[in-house]
Amino acid sequence: MKKIAFAAAVFAFAAAAHAAPPSEASIRELMDTTGARANMAASLQNLAKALPQILRMRAEAVVRNNPKLNDEQRKAEMANVERRMPVITTALQKDLNDPKMVDELYNQVVPLYARHFTQDDVKALTAFYRSPTGKKSLEVMPVLMGESAQAAQKLMQERAKRIVEQTK
Numbered sequence: 001m002k003k004i005a006f007a008a009a010v011f012a013f014a015a016a017a018h019a020a021p022p023s024e025a026s027i028r029e030l031m032d033t034t035g036a037r038a039n040m041a042a043s044l045q046n047l048a049k050a051l052p053q054i055l056r057m058r059a060e061a062v063v064r065n066n067p068k069l070n071d072e073q074r075k076a077e078m079a080n081v082e083r084r085m086p087v088i089t090t091a092l093q094k095d096l097n098d099p100k101m102v103d104e105l106y107n108q109v110v111p112l113y114a115r116h117f118t119q120d121d122v123k124a125l126t127a128f129y130r131s132p133t134g135k136k137s138l139e140v141m142p143v144l145m146g147e148s149a150q151a152a153q154k155l156m157q158e159r160a161k162r163i164v165e166q167t168k
Contacts, residue, residue: 022122027113030126031106034138040109041102048096052089056081 059081128134
């Protein structure tokens with residue numbers, strides 16, 4: 001009986017050791033290997049470019065859907081939005097293009113990796129992304145994702161067109 005209990009304890013310890021959480025250093029090594037910092041910077045720059053349109057659409061929706069406003073008030077609110085938009089957009093774009101923003105985001109992502117990966121996972125991923133196939137996947141994946149998005153957009157346009165025709 002003692003042997004069974006000892007074997008169970010050894011097995012439980014081995015399983016716990018196998019699923020050890022990753023170290024911050026190993027996560028940062030993986031993120032550096034995958035070019036996470038450059039990807040974050042590019043994403044923030046893309047967001048900064050899209051920001052004026054996003055903000056304008058959001059503001060228009062808020063004003064349009066406010067039941068407390070009449071047409072004249074809506075028009076005045078939209079004029080106020082248009083007047084303030086350049087200042088707000090410039091300030092947000094400056095903030096998004098600040099290199100410190102990338103550092104802050106990078107630091108906030110590290111715990112996310114720790115939540116989802118074990119130390120063994122991080123080591124294996126780092127090894128993979130350092131391999132020729134891993135390096136190729138890092139180069140090809142953004143292209144593949146872009147092409148996939150285009151395919152999805154085309155598919156959705158075709159389906160939307162069909163649905164509009166069917167519902168006439």
